[in-house]
Amino acid sequence: MKPLHRAQFLLGQNDGSDAVFKLLQQEFILYETDHSLLKRYYLDSFDWRLYQRNYICGWEESVGKSKNNRKGVFFIHDKSTGSNVCELTLNAVPKFSKDITSRVYYQLLNNILGIRALIAVAELTIRRKRLLILNQENKTLAVLQVESYLIQDETDKKRLDDRLNIISIRGYQKVFGRVLDLISEHLKLHQAKRDLLESLLTVTGHESDLKKINVPRKLEYALDTREAVITVLSHMFNIMQINEPGLRSAVDTEFLHDYRVAVRRIRSILGQVKHVFPDNVLAFFKREFSWLGKITTPTRDLDVYLLKFDGHVRELPLELQSDLAIFRVFLERHWKIEHDRMCRMLDSKRYQKIISEWQRVVVNSDILSEVPEIECLQEEGAGAVRPARDVARLRIWRLYKRILKEGESITPQSPDDDLHELRKTCKKFRYLIEFFEDCYAGQSIKKLLKILKRLQDNLGDFQDLCVQIQQLKGFAEQMLQEGLADTKTIMAMGVLVEKLNDRKIAVRSEFAQCFKVFSEIDKESTFADAIRVHHPKRKTS
Amino acid sequence: MKIVACYNVKGGIGKTATAVNLAYLAAHEGARTxxxxxxxxxxxxxxxxxxxxxxxxxxxxxxxxxxLEDVIKGTDYSSLDLIxxxxxxxNLDLELDVTxxxxxxxxxxxxPLANAYDYIFLDCPPSISLVSENTLVAADVVVIPTIPTTLSLRTLDQIVDFCKKLNIVRTKLVTFFSMVDNRKKLHKQIIENPPEHVRVLKSYIPYASDVEQMGVHRQPVLVFAKSSRAAKAYQALWEEIKTSIHCG
Structure with a gap:
């Protein structure tokens, strides 16, 4: 279907609505409906995913309602055309895509946002006059809206122009065209070239918010090992800092997840470098980042449980499902305790010291010059000035061989821990490849990562199930101690453990096939080809 | 896209009111209708x-x-269009006959409208004809408003037979009682003992002046009398029909 036409004219900062009404009255029957004062919140993920996909999404509610009444209108607009994609009346501001009642728009948002939350990325107050163009039957043929805007801490310089929106109704394009002609010809108004949100961000000085989107880091081709390590570490630390406010306020679970991934990646690098930092500094960072991993684990584990809770419930026979309700209460209560504890740790002097040391050592590179340029990545015996791509290549190769060795030694009888060890090696391997991905010429690196990911997913699912089963047993005991669980709940949890065990066995049986696919890369020399060093073309003079 | 046909051979039993009010409710929930x-x-x-x-x-x-896209008109309500x-x-019958x-x-x-709309409501003419046959074949659910009287039940039987001849699965047919007057003993008796050969919904639409007032206001009853008995009845009916559509 063709999108509906919509036009926006700038009225300047003086209300030009009278002139518009006077002009259109000569030709059309006009009906002025309600004047409204609205608060509009623009909603998007913290990294502007909807905006990047050409959608502008928001929430409008009347100003001056009672606090208990949060009824309002949720809308999605197409950024390029300004046309309305959807408009839904909801009882509260949606926080996640699952809060959208309409299946189609839930799907649309879910495909873009996943489990990321919608947060208010900008806001303004709108005074809106609405004017309908009617025919003799009182049928609406077009809608006009005159809007003036109020933004926080408004000044003469920091002000938005009033706007006139003209919205067409399907099947009445002629009327829309005529209104447009009249306004352009007689009132000489200019069409707005930018969306209101973009103008708002410019006026409020938040235009850079759109640019804080996480651009994938590319390592420069010629970086030596020390420079490369510092670049990667700085980038990871930056990701930690970007995610910290979100994990503290628990906007959604992904802030903590991304924070922890960055911590793990930093630990992975620290575990493989030598002589970039003085030994005592390296030991300090290794210990402290390990601590960061530990203090964030309990909250993350509970996040995972709560995210998967509905799935767990569905695993149970229908008659047992309601027996798990109290288990959810238990998890939520403990999540709150653990989250508070984690935030306290992040407020601690210990954490502040990590930040300040990092600033001093990595960002300002204060003491790095004191380190002799001997070698940077362990075992390679290469100087810190040797190109990072060459040093990393060797390291990647060795990790690859280690994965093959560890994987091949795993039999159906091997202990669960062996799979966990292999998983950790795969992670190190993956991180290293991703850091240096741009330096390698092989087209097949993407294919390799895909196959590796499949193996990692299998190992990850297996590890998650091991942890969940173990924890479930612990939770059951804890609930009994806290007097929260009755026999029914404990029985339901017992059935859940059985179900998870069944799944664990199934996932474990899939390992051999996943590993086989991965190890076959070796035979085809795909991997060796993938990490061939890329030499940029030299310009000929 | 789900197609809902509002159909009965008899006229004046609330087919159009049903199509208009249910479509309004669907659109109000954000479905493109x-x-x-x-x-x-x-x-x-x-x-x-x-x-x-x-x-x-x-x-x-x-x-x-x-x-069809060329002739669609937007109504005064968000997400709700009309052909x-x-x-x-x-003459549609005759024209269909020669195709x-x-x-x-x-x-x-x-x-071609499958991706543009979530629901399409067909307000069918009261007849047994090629047009009816087309709508019954096209629909995912056929909603049959029925007045709880002996003659109306007889018509319902005829519709069920007609559908059988067309090989239309009976599960597609959903009936509900319309223009119910609780003061009438016969209405009450029939509602208490509904026919068993076709699915009868629990919700029914009362005989209410608000429904007649739709012609005066020229609006769905939910717009001008949203707290009325009739409006609530249509809401309950829509909930049941939605379940039929999505759960079969």
Missing amino acids: LVWDLDPQGAASYYFRIKPKVKKGSKGLLTGKKT PADFSYR KKSDTRIRKLLK
């Missing part, structure tokens, strides 16, 4: 204040000179 007023009397178009006129008429649509009635629809695969033409015409 279209009503096709197939009845040349144009009552649905009248309720939406839209002229019952389609350029090139039914012939234009059947010959492909016009597509108006046209006087030429009185190939005459019983699936309407389904074919609606196909």
Whole structure:
């Protein structure tokens, strides 16, 4: 279907609505409906995913309602055309895509946002006059809206122009065209070239918010090992800092997840470098980042449980499902305790010291010059000035061989821990490849990562199930101690453990096939080809 | 896209009111909704204040000179559109008769709109004809408003037989009682002992002046009397029909 036409004219900062009404009255029957004062919140993920996909999404509610009444209108607009994609009346501001009642728009948002939350990325107050163009039957043929805007801490310089929106109704394009002609010809108004949100961000000085989107880091081709390590570490630390406010306020679970991934990646690098930092500094960072991993684990584990809770419930026979309700209460209560504890740790002097040391050592590179340029990545015996791509290549190769060795030694009888060890090696391997991905010429690196990911997913699912089963047993005991669980709940949890065990066995049986696919890369020399060093073309003079 | 046909052989039993109010409710929930007023009397178009006129008429649509998208009109309500009635629809039977695969033409015409709408409501003319056959074939659910009287139940039997002849699965047919007058003993008796050979919904629409007032206000009852008994009845009916549509 063709999108509906919509036009926006700038009225300047003086209300030009009278002139518009006077002009259109000569030709059309006009009906002025309600004047409204609205608060509009623009909603998007913290990294502007909807905006990047050409959608502008928001929430409008009347100003001056009672606090208990949060009824309002949720809308999605197409950024390029300004046309309305959807408009839904909801009882509260949606926080996640699952809060959208309409299946189609839930799907649309879910495909873009996943489990990321919608947060208010900008806001303004709108005074809106609405004017309908009617025919003799009182049928609406077009809608006009005159809007003036109020933004926080408004000044003469920091002000938005009033706007006139003209919205067409399907099947009445002629009327829309005529209104447009009249306004352009007689009132000489200019069409707005930018969306209101973009103008708002410019006026409020938040235009850079759109640019804080996480651009994938590319390592420069010629970086030596020390420079490369510092670049990667700085980038990871930056990701930690970007995610910290979100994990503290628990906007959604992904802030903590991304924070922890960055911590793990930093630990992975620290575990493989030598002589970039003085030994005592390296030991300090290794210990402290390990601590960061530990203090964030309990909250993350509970996040995972709560995210998967509905799935767990569905695993149970229908008659047992309601027996798990109290288990959810238990998890939520403990999540709150653990989250508070984690935030306290992040407020601690210990954490502040990590930040300040990092600033001093990595960002300002204060003491790095004191380190002799001997070698940077362990075992390679290469100087810190040797190109990072060459040093990393060797390291990647060795990790690859280690994965093959560890994987091949795993039999159906091997202990669960062996799979966990292999998983950790795969992670190190993956991180290293991703850091240096741009330096390698092989087209097949993407294919390799895909196959590796499949193996990692299998190992990850297996590890998650091991942890969940173990924890479930612990939770059951804890609930009994806290007097929260009755026999029914404990029985339901017992059935859940059985179900998870069944799944664990199934996932474990899939390992051999996943590993086989991965190890076959070796035979085809795909991997060796993938990490061939890329030499940029030299310009000929 | 789900197609809901509001159908009965009898006239004046609340087909159009049902199509208009249910479509309004669907759109109000955010579903992209279209009503096709197939009845040349144009009552649905009248309720939406839209002229019952389609350029090139039914012939234009059947010959492909016009597509349905060309003739869609937006109503005064968000996400709710209408294909108006046209006087030429009185000859739709004859026009369908001369086309190939005459019983699936309407389904074919609606196909290009599959991604544009979540629900399409067909307000069918009161007859047993090729138009009815087309709508019954095209629909995912056939909603049959029935007055709880002996003659109306007899008509319901005829519709069920007609569908059987067309090989239309019975699970597609959903009936509910319309224009129910609780003061009437017969109405009460029939509601308490509904027919068993067809699915009868629990919700029913009372005989209410608010429904008649739709013609005066030219709006769905949920717009001008949203707290009325009739409005609540349509809401309950829509909830049940939605379950039928999505859960079978």
